[in-house]
Amino acid sequence: MKGKTVIITGASTGIGKAISKLFIEKGSNVVMNSYNEARLQAAFEELGSPANAITIAGDISRKEVxxxxxxxxxxxxxxxxxxxxxxxxxxxxxxxxxxxxxLDEFWSVNLKGTFFTSQAAIPQMLKQNSGAIINIGTVLVEHAIAGFPSTAPMTSKGAIHALTRQLAAEFGKHNIRVNTIAPGIIRSPLQGKIGVEDADSLAGLHLLNRIGEADEIAEAAYYLAIAEFVTGETFNVAGGHTVGHAI
Incomplete structure (x- = not known):
């Protein structure tokens, strides 16, 4: 990925910042985005204000962003x-x-943001006859939890999983690969935002009996960026969350 160009949305905190850090370290040219300009600038400076990265603030739910x-x-x-x-x-x-x-919020940010940013990027990828799109979904699309009701965001995330397969089918002949990463519970600021004070208390949801780290999602993203024979897949990075239960 050295010298390749990567656009990362939601790059100011958590998973997005970890993904940005890894690709910057690998020598990629990185365009970091977040709706919060101050947090985005802080993340950029925390990563050392690298010469191979730029920041573009803006709300991804707006097509023009x-x-x-x-x-x-x-x-x-x-x-x-x-x-x-x-x-x-x-x-x-x-x-x-x-x-x-x-419902409007989840569909605007999650689905429309993914949909229209992909729509903006694909024409350039067509010119190059190559490219990779990596969407972030969630294991909860396929593995609902009764005590964690989330129908509204899951409708938008489920749509992203479906969008992945459709784009992979439509643009595979142009050497454009499209995949989804479906994380389990990951240590990130998101947990605090939704009221989970101790994210490690959710470790039992995973067969490995621990929650994931943001850099483990970053590693999965890097793999999918370079995996030239993988497309249309949902890649669970969830410590066994979807395949079984510990008793």
Missing amino acids: GERLVQAAVTNFNRVDVLINNAGVFKPKPFLEVEEGD
């Missing part, structure tokens, strides 16, 4: 080799309490 990310990548680095659609919002809420505004 994805277009700006692609234009910035081409203007500064001449290419778009990998798009990592990491930006997203998530919070549990009982189904009967979900309001229209809740």
Whole structure:
């Protein structure tokens, strides 16, 4: 990936920052995005203000932001080799309490952000006859938890899983690969935002009896960026969350 250009949304904290760090260390040219400009700048400086990275703040739910990310990548680095659609919002809420505004938020950020940023990047990938898109989903799409009601965000995440397969089918002949990473419980600021004070208390959801680390998702993203014979897949990085239960 040295010298290749990677766009990463939601790059200011957690998984997105870990992915940015890894690709920067590997010598990739990285376009970091977050809706919060101050946090994005802080993350950029924390990573050492690297010469092979730039920051573009903006709300990914707005179609023009994805277009700006692609234009910035081409203007500064001449290419778009990998798009990592990491930006997203998530919070549990009982189904009967979900309001229209809740659903609009999840669909706008999670699905529309992924959809339209991919739509902005693919024309450049077609010119290159190559590219990789990596979407971030969740194991909860296929493995619901009764005590963790999340129908509203899961509809948007499930749509991302479906979008992955459709894009892989449509653009495979152009050497554009599209895959989803479905994380289990990962140590990140997200846990605190949704009211989980001790993320390690959820370790038992995984057969490995621990939660995941953000850099483990970053490693999966790097693999999918270079895996030239993998497309249309949902790659569970979840410590056995989806395959069994500990008793």
